[in-house]
Amino acid sequence: MTGTDAVVTRIAVTPPGDRPYDVIVGAGLLGELAQAAAGRTRVAVIHPRVLRTNADAVVAQARAEAGADAHAIEVPDGEAAKRLPVAGYCWDVLGRVGFTRDDLVIGLGGGTTTDLAGFVAAAWLRGVDLIQVPTTLLGMVDAAVGGKTGIDTEAGKNLVGAFHQPRLVLCDTATLETLPAAEYRSGLAEVAKAGFIADPVILDLLEADPTGTDNARELIERAIRVKAEVVSADPREAGRREILNYGHTLGHAIEKVEDFSWRHGNAISVGMVFAGELSRLAAGLDAPTAARHRALLSAVGLPVSYPAANWPALLDAMRIDKKSRGRSLRFVVLDGLARPRILTDPAPDVVAAAFAAVNARR
Numbered sequence: 001m002t003g004t005d006a007v008v009t010r011i012a013v014t015p016p017g018d019r020p021y022d023v024i025v026g027a028g029l030l031g032e033l034a035q036a037a038a039g040r041t042r043v044a045v046i047h048p049r050v051l052r053t054n055a056d057a058v059v060a061q062a063r064a065e066a067g068a069d070a071h072a073i074e075v076p077d078g079e080a081a082k083r084l085p086v087a088g089y090c091w092d093v094l095g096r097v098g099f100t101r102d103d104l105v106i107g108l109g110g111g112t113t114t115d116l117a118g119f120v121a122a123a124w125l126r127g128v129d130l131i132q133v134p135t136t137l138l139g140m141v142d143a144a145v146g147g148k149t150g151i152d153t154e155a156g157k158n159l160v161g162a163f164h165q166p167r168l169v170l171c172d173t174a175t176l177e178t179l180p181a182a183e184y185r186s187g188l189a190e191v192a193k194a195g196f197i198a199d200p201v202i203l204d205l206l207e208a209d210p211t212g213t214d215n216a217r218e219l220i221e222r223a224i225r226v227k228a229e230v231v232s233a234d235p236r237e238a239g240r241r242e243i244l245n246y247g248h249t250l251g252h253a254i255e256k257v258e259d260f261s262w263r264h265g266n267a268i269s270v271g272m273v274f275a276g277e278l279s280r281l282a283a284g285l286d287a288p289t290a291a292r293h294r295a296l297l298s299a300v301g302l303p304v305s306y307p308a309a310n311w312p313a314l315l316d317a318m319r320i321d322k323k324s325r326g327r328s329l330r331f332v333v334l335d336g337l338a339r340p341r342i343l344t345d346p347a348p349d350v351v352a353a354a355f356a357a358v359n360a361r362r
Contacts, residue, residue, distance in 0.1 A: 015235035111143030118149030122164030137187025186265030247272030253317035269302035
């Protein structure tokens with residue numbers, strides 16, 4: 001698979017006990033999906049409304065070039081897709097067209113679509129093959145890589161899901177050319193996260209160009225390499241993979257309290273400023289690195305504060321975070337730059353002090 005870009009990067013993901021697969025990064029790769037569907041009797045392309053034209057093109061190509069019985073399954077845009085009734089609708093379509101274990105699901109869209117498509121594929125017949133085709137920065141550097149799938153419930157974000165590794169992740173960077181600026185900035189939060197937990201060069205690149213456009217390809221590939229290395233070592237979040245949730249405990253709580261009206265990256269940005277301050281107060285992170293969170297994310301154009309009045313609701317939401325154990329709160333913190341670890345049950349006044357710092361400069 002070469003696409004139309006002369007420069008195509010393959011990043012291997014090698015989860016133990018599962019099939020290895022590649023994350024392919026390049027421009028003009030969508031036209032190669034028919035090749036990936038070769039030999040499949042049926043193909044389902046799960047996509048949001050906004051990508052209807054792209055999905056129809058993939059379906060037509062799969063029918064004409066691969067001879068597959070291809071179907072587009074349209075789902076809502078954004079977080080509204082990650083609901084059980086939507087997953088149920090997708091399963092109804094798969095049943096109606098006679099989907100078997102030899103068939104293929106393609107998730108075409110942003111992180112919410114790839115999360116949903118992965119869960120649909122994981123649950124149908126206890127697992128059918130999946131190709132993820134993220135079309136947003138957030139999807140490319142985070143959601144589509146690593147086999148985590150999930151849907152939201154009234155209790156919180158991503159609390160229902162499964163681990164289901166794709167056969168391939170195809171990142172067509174040309175799709176980013178029409179991505180709204182606010183969505184691109186949101187994705188930069190997950191890129192910055194990779195810098196704080198593992199690859200500080202990412203932070204240097206963002207500080208040199210906070211728009212994240214001059215070095216977009218390098219930022220994308222570096223962030224993917226961080227995630228690929230982590231999930232290859234720990235595909236089912238038994239230990240190390242938890243570091244990928246840096247900033248996410250508070251970030252997910254903000255999303256829930258705001259009824260998912262906040263973009264994911266915006267909430268994670270606030271969560272990382274909080275995590276940096278908590279790291280300073282409870283894990284010995286040096287003050288300049290803690291302050292670097294606010295300075296960098298502000299320069300990117302992401303939010304770095306949140307109203308103090310919502311603190312009780314945020315605490316309640318954090319107690320059912322996926323990392324929580326029993327009554328214990330658990331956070332990813334930094335002992336130093338690119339030195340993450342888990343902090344269990346920090347003193348309530350320390351957690352409150354870290355949040356007060358997040359609220360201090362509204």
